[in-house]
Amino acid sequence: MSDDFVLQCSDIHKEFPSESGNGVLRILQGVDLQVKKAEIISIVGSSGSGKSTLLHILGGLDHPTSGDVFWEGKSIYRYNKDQLAEQRNKQVGFVFQFHHLLPEFTAMENVMMPALIQDVPLPNAENRAKELLDRFGMSGRLNHRPSQLSGGEQQRVSMARALTNNPAIILADEPTGNLDEKNTESILSLLFQLRDMEEVSIVLITHEKDIATRCDIVYSLHNGTLNGI
Numbered sequence: 001m002s003d004d005f006v007l008q009c010s011d012i013h014k015e016f017p018s019e020s021g022n023g024v025l026r027i028l029q030g031v032d033l034q035v036k037k038a039e040i041i042s043i044v045g046s047s048g049s050g051k052s053t054l055l056h057i058l059g060g061l062d063h064p065t066s067g068d069v070f071w072e073g074k075s076i077y078r079y080n081k082d083q084l085a086e087q088r089n090k091q092v093g094f095v096f097q098f099h100h101l102l103p104e105f106t107a108m109e110n111v112m113m114p115a116l117i118q119d120v121p122l123p124n125a126e127n128r129a130k131e132l133l134d135r136f137g138m139s140g141r142l143n144h145r146p147s148q149l150s151g152g153e154q155q156r157v158s159m160a161r162a163l164t165n166n167p168a169i170i171l172a173d174e175p176t177g178n179l180d181e182k183n184t185e186s187i188l189s190l191l192f193q194l195r196d197m198e199e200v201s202i203v204l205i206t207h208e209k210d211i212a213t214r215c216d217i218v219y220s221l222h223n224g225t226l227n228g229i
């Protein structure tokens with residue numbers, strides 16, 4: 001597979017057992033995707049079409065029934081569990097609708113965490129976390145815990161955390177789904193700035209067509225396959 005692409009997947013199928021246990025739900029039925037450096041791709045699709053399932057597979061959080069996923073041209077299935085976790089921590093940043101920040105840690109500590117897991121020296125991790133939080137307009141909230149932050153602020157901290165280790169790609173699952181119009185605009189403009197300044201690639205799942213159409217390429221997930229729109 002070509003390493004011109006930051007992320008690729010080929011012929012991804014995903015089946016779940018049906019509720020009765022007698023059959024299968026065929027959610028993904030041959031998904032191919034290629035993402036170049038600094039490209040922003042959006043995926044739209046109706047509820048239950050398999051968007052989150054696909055994003056989890058692209059991020060190595062879930063296994064497909066068949067098919068392959070490549071980060072920087074390398075199949076992620078050649079890694080064992082620990083290697084995959086390490087590669088994911090280095091190469092992929094996740095942003096979810098609900099921020100998943102650790103409640104007992106401050107904004108700074110949450111953002112530093114992925115670097116500390118990689119054994120980055122503490123002063124370097126602190127500098128990177130401060131730089132990111134500052135860029136995201138959060139320098140006055142470094143020592144606040146998630147419960148002491150607004151929804152938009154929590155999402156900015158979770159985006160900073162996703163960027164801590166300079167990932168090649170951000171996988172974002174409805175990152176503005178829980179936010180009002182003003183915060184939605186602020187998170188989107190941050191995503192576009194990141195692409196321009198850090199050349200990070202972004203796969204954005206959204207159910208909002210007007211957000212999707214601002215991205216470089218828009219795909220619709222329908223009947224288990226991706227189609228350009």
Ligand SMILES: Nc1ncnc2c1ncn2[C@@H]1O[C@H](COP(=O)(O)OP(=O)(O)OP(=O)(O)O)[C@@H](O)[C@H]1O
Pocket residue numbers: 016017025027045046047048049050051052053054207
């Ligand atoms: N672990 C599982 N076991 C069985 N079925 C599952 C499992 N995970 C997801 N599904 C089913 O797969 C389908 C796709 O789910 P997924 O969460 O990917 O959809 P989605 O497009 O992200 O939906 P939404 O926009 O509502 O978040 C759904 O019908 C869901 O019920």
